[in-house]
Amino acid sequence: MSNESLANLLKEERRFAPPAELAAAANVTAAAYAQASEDRLAFWAEQARRLDWATEPTETLDWSNPPFAKWFADGTLNVAHNCVDRHVEAGNGDRVAIHFEGEPGDSRAITYAQLKDEVSRAANALLELGVTKGDRVAVYLPMIPEAVVAMLACARIGATHSVVFGGFSADAVASRIQDADAKLVITADGGYRRGKATALKPAIDEALTKCPQVEHVLVVRRTGQDTAFTEGRDVWWHDIVERQSAEHTAEAHDAEHPLFILYTSGTTGKPKGILHTTGGYLTQAAWTHHAVFDLKPETDVYWCTADIGWVTGHSYIVYGPLANGATQVIYEGTPDTPHQGRFWEIVQKYGVTILYTAPTAIRTFMKWGDDIPAKFDLSSLRVLGSVGEPINPEAWVWYREHIGAGKAPIVDTWWQTETGAMMISPLPGVTTTKPGSAQRALPGIAATVVDDEAREVPDGAGGYLVLTEPWPSMLRTIWGDDQRYIDTYWSRFEGRYFAGDGAKKDEDGDIWLLGRVDDVMLVSGHNISTTEVESALVGHPAVAESAVVGATDATTGQAIVAFVILRGTATDSPELVEELRAHVGRTLGPIAKPKQVKVVGELPKTRSGKIMRRLLRDIAEGREVGDTTTLADSNVMNLIQSQLPAQG
Numbered sequence: 012m013s014n015e016s017l018a019n020l021l022k023e024e025r026r027f028a029p030p031a032e033l034a035a036a037a038n039v040t041a042a043a044y045a046q047a048s049e050d051r052l053a054f055w056a057e058q059a060r061r062l063d064w065a066t067e068p069t070e071t072l073d074w075s076n077p078p079f080a081k082w083f084a085d086g087t088l089n090v091a092h093n094c095v096d097r098h099v100e101a102g103n104g105d106r107v108a109i110h111f112e113g114e115p116g117d118s119r120a121i122t123y124a125q126l127k128d129e130v131s132r133a134a135n136a137l138l139e140l141g142v143t144k145g146d147r148v149a150v151y152l153p154m155i156p157e158a159v160v161a162m163l164a165c166a167r168i169g170a171t172h173s174v175v176f177g178g179f180s181a182d183a184v185a186s187r188i189q190d191a192d193a194k195l196v197i198t199a200d201g202g203y204r205r206g207k208a209t210a211l212k213p214a215i216d217e218a219l220t221k222c223p224q225v226e227h228v229l230v231v232r233r234t235g236q237d238t239a240f241t242e243g244r245d246v247w248w249h250d251i252v253e254r255q256s257a258e259h260t261a262e263a264h265d266a267e268h269p270l271f272i273l274y275t276s277g278t279t280g281k282p283k284g285i286l287h288t289t290g291g292y293l294t295q296a297a298w299t300h301h302a303v304f305d306l307k308p309e310t311d312v313y314w315c316t317a318d319i320g321w322v323t324g325h326s327y328i329v330y331g332p333l334a335n336g337a338t339q340v341i342y343e344g345t346p347d348t349p350h351q352g353r354f355w356e357i358v359q360k361y362g363v364t365i366l367y368t369a370p371t372a373i374r375t376f377m378k379w380g381d382d383i384p385a386k387f388d389l390s391s392l393r394v395l396g397s398v399g400e401p402i403n404p405e406a407w408v409w410y411r412e413h414i415g416a417g418k419a420p421i422v423d424t425w426w427q428t429e430t431g432a433m434m435i436s437p438l439p440g441v442t443t444t445k446p447g448s449a450q451r452a453l454p455g456i457a458a459t460v461v462d463d464e465a466r467e468v469p470d471g472a473g474g475y476l477v478l479t480e481p482w483p484s485m486l487r488t489i490w491g492d493d494q495r496y497i498d499t500y501w502s503r504f505e506g507r508y509f510a511g512d513g514a515k516k517d518e519d520g521d522i523w524l525l526g527r528v529d530d531v532m533l534v535s536g537h538n539i540s541t542t543e544v545e546s547a548l549v550g551h552p553a554v555a556e557s558a559v560v561g562a563t564d565a566t567t568g569q570a571i572v573a574f575v576i577l578r579g580t581a582t583d584s585p586e587l588v589e590e591l592r593a594h595v596g597r598t599l600g601p602i603a604k605p606k607q608v609k610v611v612g613e614l615p616k617t618r619s620g621k622i623m624r625r626l627l628r629d630i631a632e633g634r635e636v637g638d639t640t641t642l643a644d645s646n647v648m649n650l651i652q653s654q655l656p657a658q659g
């Protein structure tokens with residue numbers, strides 16, 4: 012990427028100092044950066060000691076065979092013991108671990124002591140079903156407490172789980188079960204979404220026609236809907252789990268024992284089975300959750316709105332928060348059921364203090380209107396997190412103003428399925444935040460931005476985001492495909508992990524994520540990031556959401572084509588389209604002015620809510636639309652095409 016990249020034209024001058032009160036009592040202070048830069052491995056060895064080890068590790072990192080890392084390799088521990096038992100042993104058994112809120116309005120509070128019993132029973136049930144250490148278990152569940160219990164029960168006995176998002180089709184589930192060679196599937200009759208009971212079990216029945224190795228299906232009864240049962244293969248959760256003993260002695264596993272496989276969201280192509288292991292993963296998930304959210308387990312009520320089918324749910328619903336003894340909310344359903352204030356009603360009901368959500372959700376709330384959150388008491392909120400995509404500065408500021416009462420710090424956390432835990436993020440008691448920037452690598456993490464020749468770019472320039480040192484929660488490989496692991500992540504830049512994302516460093520050296528490098532546009536010899544053109548558009552009062560792509564153009568190489576969703580108050584007109592083009596020109600410079608702006612009703616998104624630009628590029632270039640299997644709503648592409656005038 013050229014250094015004169017227009018990536019640098021967006022000027023965001025707003026700055027927000029950390030609240031004094033939070034800073035004064037923060038879990039982690041600026042000293043952590045100094046300590047970690049002095050001795051990174053000693054820093055991580057110290058964070059590892061926040062966990063309970065059966066055998067304390069004496070080695071920190073073994074990087075003798077890069078890029079295959081081993082962390083804390085001679086240590087042993089049990090993840091479920093760390094997430095549950097040790098809190099009970101420490102006298103916190105009565106603390107609520109999970110406030111479960113079902114979509115229809117049912118709720119359950121589960122204490123750490125109850126969770127311990129339930130996880131132990133489930134572990135005993137898995138053993139009875141013939142699952143042993145090293146086996147793979149597929150989990151295909153709605154957002155109910157049993158999902159957490161199932162994952163912890165696997166971890167407890169050393170079975171490797173592969174959670175598949177409950178919205179995926181039978182084919183998507185089948186390919187993931189086959190790839191991981193799972194022997195048991197844990198599912199439910201159904202779950203509640205958008206006010207109805209949605210069946211899950213039929214997708215498993217269909218998937219299993221292609222997965223003969225699966226011996227049993229363990230089925231949670233959630234909705235009570237009619238469910239077909241295959242005699243001898245299918246078992247009700249309540250039949251087998253409830254009659255088990257609540258005693259189960261957790262055996263210690265090696266720090267490098269495989270904890271889970273998780274497939275990436277598929278935004279850019281075929282999902283990859285990312286393998287995470289035990290000790291390093293839990294160390295970084297727990298420490299980042301403690302540091303970045305400033306979690307105080309005795310007083311905070313934490314809520315991460317992700318689905319456990321994504322890595323955010325793994326690291327920041329299950330492993331990080333529970334390792335830290337947090338009290339958290341788990342919500343089953345959609346944000347607009349039964350009304351568009353549901354999230355804020357939940358914040359008010361439980362007194363949520365820390366909220367972690369995604370830019371796609373924040374932009375949706377903006378579109379729904381400021382008056383909706385204004386009806387609820389959100390004064391308990393003290394830290395707000397964002398993850399999943401670059402957050403547009405306007406959405407960031409809206410989040411702070413309308414959800415955070417103009418004072419809660421926002422932590423924009425950059426990380427990936429592959430990194431296992433947060434990598435680049437502000438610290439809420441330390442960082443003076445900048446809307447739209449993830450800012451700097453966390454203590455103990457080494458990240459930078461390089462050019463095509465792998466040279467570090469100077470402050471003020473853009474390029475490729477790379478990680479220059481191994482980190483505890485890094486993926487260990489792609490399941491069953493070491494070569495693909497090397498080729499995908501470690502081959503573009505010698506000795507460095509290439510994340511696939513573009514980024515720039517500002518004059519202070521802070522990092523701004525610019526989206527996937529595959530999405531960067533080359534217009535008349537200039538690199539322009541889709542993220543910045545999108546942020547400029549979202550900065551216009553008429554625009555709720557936008558997605559920008561570069562379409563092949565005979566004169567300029569690529570031409571910028573913008574798809575926009577308008578806010579409720581705006582209407583589509585040729586004047587508005589002109590105004591939006593001019594607005595981008597004014598904000599970023601004339602070269603970033605979109606050649607076309609197309610007003611649409613929806614944008615194609617993955618099931619984790621990320622925009623799939625490659626499909627829009629197909630439309631902009633008049634091609635047949637590519638693989639849509641990871642799309643949340645397969646109808647969206649037809650809808651978008653029908654809303655656009657025929658291509659010339």
Ligand code: ATP
Pocket residue numbers: 275276277278279280281282283321322397398399400401402423424425426427428429449510511512524526527619621
């Ligand atoms: P696939 O790798 O299959 O295309 P995916 O990359 O969408 O799917 P994830 O691992 O869920 O799968 O997402 C990680 C990506 O999400 C990052 O590489 C980055 O592009 C984006 N991302 C996550 N958090 C942030 C953030 N705070 N700022 C900017 N981008 C982010």
Ligand code: MG
Pocket residue numbers: 275427511
């Ligand atoms: Mg990715």
